[in-house]
Amino acid sequence: MGNSGSNGRASKTSPKALRWVIDSDFSQGRDVQQAIISAVEANRFSKDNVFAVKLSLEEALINAIKHGNKFDAGKKVKVEATVTPKQVEIIIEDEGPGFDRGGVPDPTLDENLEKCSGRGILLIESYMNKVEWTKGGRRVRLLKKNEDK
Amino acid sequence: MPDFLGYLNMAETVPSVSVVHDKDVRIVEFTNNKILDEANIAEIGQTLSALVEERANPKLLLDFANVDHLSSAALGMLINCNNKVKQRNGQLRLANIKSQIIEVFVITKLNKLFRILPTRAEAMSSFNQ
Numbered sequence: 238m239g240n241s242g243s244n245g246r247a248s249k250t251s252p253k254a255l256r257w258v259i260d261s262d263f264s265q266g267r268d269v270q271q272a273i274i275s276a277v278e279a280n281r282f283s284k285d286n287v288f289a290v291k292l293s294l295e296e297a298l299i300n301a302i303k304h305g306n307k308f309d310a311g312k313k314v315k316v317e318a319t320v321t322p323k324q325v326e327i328i329i330e331d332e333g334p335g336f337d338r339g340g341v342p343d344p345t346l347d348e349n350l351e352k353c354s355g356r357g358i359l360l361i362e363s364y365m366n367k368v369e370w371t372k373g374g375r376r377v378r379l380l381k382k383n384e385d386k
Numbered sequence: 387m388p389d390f391l392g393y394l395n396m397a398e399t400v401p402s403v404s405v406v407h408d409k410d411v412r413i414v415e416f417t418n419n420k421i422l423d424e425a426n427i428a429e430i431g432q433t434l435s436a437l438v439e440e441r442a443n444p445k446l447l448l449d450f451a452n453v454d455h456l457s458s459a460a461l462g463m464l465i466n467c468n469n470k471v472k473q474r475n476g477q478l479r480l481a482n483i484k485s486q487i488i489e490v491f492v493i494t495k496l497n498k499l500f501r502i503l504p505t506r507a508e509a510m511s512s513f514n515q
Contacts (some may be wrong), residue, residue, distance in 0.1 A: 288455075288486050295457050345495040351469060353462035356494050360458055363493045 261306035276320040289364035296357035304327040305331030327379040337374030411445040431463040444476035451482040481509035
């Protein structure tokens with residue numbers, strides 16, 4: 238269903254956004270991840286791009302649930318995904334204190350290589366075409382285009 | 387012919403890993419391609435720790451043939467395993483990693499930390515006696 242523009246031609250229908258509000262719970266995060274990946278695959282993303290979205294999405298959800306909300310049962314994570322054959326846009330927002338992106342150590346430095354954590358953001362930013370952190374780090378917008386590398 | 391020890395999961399779900407020993411090398415094969423997501427990582431980490439602590443100078447080979455997905459939490463588990471192997475003067479090799487997963491190691495520069503070989507046979511040959 239689209240709205241007619243002033244010239245009488247119907248405008249393109251905006252893709253419908255999928256939305257969830259989940260608890261700070263990994264299994265609910267996995268359900269959301271699976272739903273988004275199913276939509277991405279249904280839109281014929283390439284295997285490499287599906288891999289990129291799956292990995293980045295998992296990292297972002299884990300960050301929201303574990304590092305943002307600290308598994309607080311009283312805090313929610315909001316997820317929104319808009320999928321087309323050309324791209325997927327995902328927005329994830331937690332209710333935590335936020336963080337300073339600039340303050341996150343570079344995990345690829347020699348002194349950090351043997352640390353067991355701290356790679357999630359690097360992976361997200363490596364695999365997505367665009368990553369935007371807003372609301373003090375509580376909200377992240379991920380954009381992945383379904384293009385060849 | 388390596389003996390098959392197998393890893394029995396009390397909950398009767400698909401085992402996370404299977405363990406085979408070939409001479410003094412413990413070969414760990416991930417048996418579920420979704421294995422390296424958050425839910426299973428702690429369990430696998432405990433299994434690997436037990437193998438490392440089994441003997442002095444442990445030799446451990448991790449076979450990634452069935453792995454299609456890997457999170458940063460899984461990388462952390464592998465680093466923890468590597469640290470324990472080093473503490474016990476052991477050797478760790480990773481093998482049969484698919485190209486998409488290799489890319490994750492390259493992006494994180496963990497290909498500098500781990501000894502990664504293309505095949506199980508090459509990994510077996512690379513152990514110092």
